[in-house]
Amino acid sequence: MAPTHAQQLVISTDTLVADVHFKSSDPPETIGHKALAVNLSDLAAMGATPKWALLNLTLPSIKRSWVNGFVKGFASLLNEHQVQLVGGDTTSGPLSISVTVLGECQQAVTRSQAQVDDLVVVTGTLGSAAFALQHPRSNKTCNQQLRTPQPRLDISAKIKHLATAMIDVSDGLLADLGHICQASGVAAVIELTQIPVNEAIKKDADWPRFVLAGGDDYQLCFTIPMAAEEQLPEDCHIIGQIIAGEGVMVLNNHQPIDVDYPGYQHFDHD
Amino acid sequence: MAPTHAQQLVISTDTLVADVHFKSSDPPETIGHKALAVNLSDLAAMGATPKWALLNLTLPSIKRSWVNGFVKGFASLLNEHQVQLVGGDTTSGPLSISVTVLGECQQAVTRSQAQVDDLVVVTGTLGSAAFALQHPRSNKTCNQQLRTPQPRLDISAKIKHLATAMIDVSDGLLADLGHICQASGVAAVIELTQIPVNEAIKKDADWPRFVLAGGDDYQLCFTIPMAAEEQLPEDCHIIGQIIAGEGVMVLNNHQPIDVDYPGYQHFDHD
Numbered sequence: 365m366a367p368t369h370a371q372q373l374v375i376s377t378d379t380l381v382a383d384v385h386f387k388s389s390d391p392p393e394t395i396g397h398k399a400l401a402v403n404l405s406d407l408a409a410m411g412a413t414p415k416w417a418l419l420n421l422t423l424p425s426i427k428r429s430w431v432n433g434f435v436k437g438f439a440s441l442l443n444e445h446q447v448q449l450v451g452g453d454t455t456s457g458p459l460s461i462s463v464t465v466l467g468e469c470q471q472a473v474t475r476s477q478a479q480v481d482d483l484v485v486v487t488g489t490l491g492s493a494a495f496a497l498q499h500p501r502s503n504k505t506c507n508q509q510l511r512t513p514q515p516r517l518d519i520s521a522k523i524k525h526l527a528t529a530m531i532d533v534s535d536g537l538l539a540d541l542g543h544i545c546q547a548s549g550v551a552a553v554i555e556l557t558q559i560p561v562n563e564a565i566k567k568d569a570d571w572p573r574f575v576l577a578g579g580d581d582y583q584l585c586f587t588i589p590m591a592a593e594e595q596l597p598e599d600c601h602i603i604g605q606i607i608a609g610e611g612v613m614v615l616n617n618h619q620p621i622d623v624d625y626p627g628y629q630h631f632d633h634d
Numbered sequence: 635m636a637p638t639h640a641q642q643l644v645i646s647t648d649t650l651v652a653d654v655h656f657k658s659s660d661p662p663e664t665i666g667h668k669a670l671a672v673n674l675s676d677l678a679a680m681g682a683t684p685k686w687a688l689l690n691l692t693l694p695s696i697k698r699s700w701v702n703g704f705v706k707g708f709a710s711l712l713n714e715h716q717v718q719l720v721g722g723d724t725t726s727g728p729l730s731i732s733v734t735v736l737g738e739c740q741q742a743v744t745r746s747q748a749q750v751d752d753l754v755v756v757t758g759t760l761g762s763a764a765f766a767l768q769h770p771r772s773n774k775t776c777n778q779q780l781r782t783p784q785p786r787l788d789i790s791a792k793i794k795h796l797a798t799a800m801i802d803v804s805d806g807l808l809a810d811l812g813h814i815c816q817a818s819g820v821a822a823v824i825e826l827t828q829i830p831v832n833e834a835i836k837k838d839a840d841w842p843r844f845v846l847a848g849g850d851d852y853q854l855c856f857t858i859p860m861a862a863e864e865q866l867p868e869d870c871h872i873i874g875q876i877i878a879g880e881g882v883m884v885l886n887n888h889q890p891i892d893v894d895y896p897g898y899q900h901f902d903h904d
Binding site (some may be wrong): 366385451 | 635636637642643644645646647648649650651654655666686688690692720721722723725726727728730732734736
């Protein structure tokens, strides 16, 4: 690999474990797609352009049709974003996938520069993936968002010069916006009714939880100075504002509501 | 990460799965050491200087003492080679470890430029790890070579300008030298009695198999022009020569011997 001079190199890596991050029975194309998509989403959140990828595949056995399907989903997304596969390995063991993606940027967007009065913005719709997990056959669009999320490199490329802080919504909006607030030493107030959702999820009375705490959406959440509002491209939605303090406060029609959703926890600590 | 201008960036990644690549019951310090060592060894084989690492750790549960031990072994080797940990993730699932290491070099040494008449050289001793796997309590040095292999970055730094081709001995000498021969379109003839071994392994009548086909040694095997012989540093041993043809021929006291050891196979293909 020959990095471009005067660009920063950024890197993201994620492991997806069968029956933790995806179902073993999921179509292999979607597993291949998602394993790459979640890493590209991390690069989008840094305002970087993905260039190279590595794939470590651990398989209990080689089933040719499964591997072909997996590679098809993985390669299709590689090609779409002109990312080159430069290495990896294949080993035997319980099904899991580690993907590493390298990208370049002039100056990485971090989580730590959100300023008081900045606007809080999200892309796409939130809660669809969590809804689809609960209601697997209910809505095709939600199901696609869960199985084959599209990394928002399109939006990232347009707003990276505006964003003061950025993250992708992988653990849930409250948890991820909470990470920005903590890293920046600020608080945020957001309005539930301003958060874009697929109306289909309102079939479930629990939909606010999907929107606020559902992971796996892989949309972007970022902050911009108020003066930059006019420059926001399509599919970007202002949902709140940065304030002094700590934590994330949620309003529903201007009334504070109690939210006590934990972000996704991988472990019970001993 | 800020890559150095005018250097090539190289990358290596490997997944180690419990009870495939190491025993779950191994001391966690040695697992942490080995997970990093095998990747540093890949960089040594390219003639690169390691700079950054990523660690993806998949654990069935968090046992603090295990994690502390693992991190101790991993961090100690990071520090020894001044490698910076720049990312990774932790997920729940069957125990496995993916490590990715990035390094820099002026010009990567590949497997494909071995020339007819070049000398074949190996470092250290071979077969010790395979011997220790068969005889776990028999010899401390062999056991250390299996559990805590030392990536030969020391030798690599001294001979990278001489080497026409290089690989690390992870799958076994015949398999790995075979990779060089295949990539370079040449053959090799090596002399068993010239291969450096720990004398202790000769307790086992099967020792030539450990030497020729035992994996996990993480020594270097490389080729140099005959004229460069005088420049070889200590602990480098000439074991043969590159010839025209294909494959690796083994002599024992100048007599060809039959070798039919497969390299390590991860899978039975369907």
